[in-house]
Amino acid sequence: MKNAKKISLLLILAALMVFSAACGGTSNTADPGTNGSSNTDTNGTATEKLSGSLVISGSSAMQPLVAAAAEEFMAKNPDVDVQVNAGGSGTGLSQVAEGSVDIGNSDVFAEEKEGIPADELVDHKVAVVGMAAAVNPNVGINDISKEDLIKVFTGEITNWKDLGGKDQKIVLVNRPDSSGTRATFVKYALDDKTPAEGVTEDSSNTVKKIISETEGAIGYLAFSYFTDDSVTPLSVDGVEPTDENVQKGKFPIWAYQHSYTKGEPNALAKAFIDYMMSDEIQTTLVKDQGYIPGSKMEVERDAQGNMK
Structure with a gap:
């Protein structure tokens, strides 16, 4: 009888150990070497740990907005470093096209800049200025x-x-x-x-x-x-x-704020662009920095300047 009780106790302990291992065997932390291969929620907070660096260059008109968003993004993701440089839209488009930066910011469509392979770039309109x-x-x-x-x-x-x-x-x-x-x-x-x-x-x-x-x-x-x-x-x-x-289309001097990537963005660049376009940034930081959320525009404009 005593042996039967010992066997039952051992079986219960073994079952508890298996259950504990099963519960603790998964993690929501990405491998630190993945350079941002994890996902983020719409507020830019990592659901899995983001790490790595982004280099962004281009439009000086966009720099205040992108730099402010980068500071908040890094605060939410402390293992990420985002470097934001100006230099002008032409510089941003040239550098992203040649692959020397992750994101190229521009006030103009890539199609408008001579020598830029626009068909190789993906346009992300993050705001209007x-x-x-x-x-x-x-x-x-x-x-x-x-x-x-x-x-x-x-x-x-x-x-x-x-x-x-x-x-x-x-x-x-x-x-x-x-x-x-x-x-x-x-x-x-x-x-x-x-x-x-x-x-x-x-x-x-x-x-x-x-x-x-x-x-x-x-x-x-x-x-x-x-x-x-x-x-x-x-x-x-x-x-x-x-x-x-x-x-309302009454004042004609305005432009989209484009963030271009060479092809589809890598996971970290996508997480940052998604954060730039999130409700949190569009409804607060975009307006606070003097820009206009794209969703507020009552008119649109194409690369040829046609407004509708």
């Missing part, structure tokens, strides 16, 4: 007709007094040819007229600084840079450069 001409606050105007705006940037009008402003020489501040901000402004504000020679700067931050410190200066910036009174955004033909006017 409005852009406007920006002047030194002392020039004395805050509205301009589109016709006069073109004359200013092509050098036909050279003094602000001719537009009702101060007797000041107009100083043009441009972005380089590789800039998506420049391409957008030239296409939709200047009707593809080539700007006259002036100061040329690679960075939107530097453009803003020069405009704010230079009497008579005018340039162009994304809405996301109008965070203080150091520069004045200009209305065009009485239409103010606001999110609402962009959304």
Whole structure:
């Protein structure tokens, strides 16, 4: 009888050990060497552990948004490093096409940039950005007709007094040819007229600084840079450069914010892009950073500039 009791006890203990092993034999932590081969929820928090690094380059108009999102993404995924560089849309498209970065940010469609193999890239539209001409606050105007705006940037009008402003020489501040901000402004504000020679700067931050410190200066910036009174955004033909006017198609100077990958993104890049397009980022960070959620747009635009 005693032997039977011992055998029963041993069988119970063995069963408990098997059950315990079965419960503890699975894990939701990915292999640290997978470089982000796990999944994330819609808020960017890893359901399996993400690790590895992402290198992102391109549009300086997008940089504030992408950098802010990267900080939050890294906070949720401490084993991930995201490096966000500017350099202009052309640089972002070239670098992602050649495979030297994981994501290339651009204010323009890849099809619009000469020499870019657009058919090899996958477009992820993460937001919309409005852009406007920006002047030194002392020039004395805050509205301009589109016709006069073109004359200013092509050098036909050279003094602000001719537009009702101060007797000041107009100083043009441009972005380089590789800039998506420049391409957008030239296409939709200047009707593809080539700007006259002036100061040329690679960075939107530097453009803003020069405009704010230079009497008579005018340039162009994304809405996301109008965070203080150091520069004045200009209305065009009485239409103010606001999110609402962009959304309704009333203010024409705007662009999609594209995050391009070479082919389908790897798991880590996909997790970051999904996070950029999540409700958490679109409803808070996108708006807080001065951009427009794509879902709020009442109009669309194709690579040829046709709006519908």
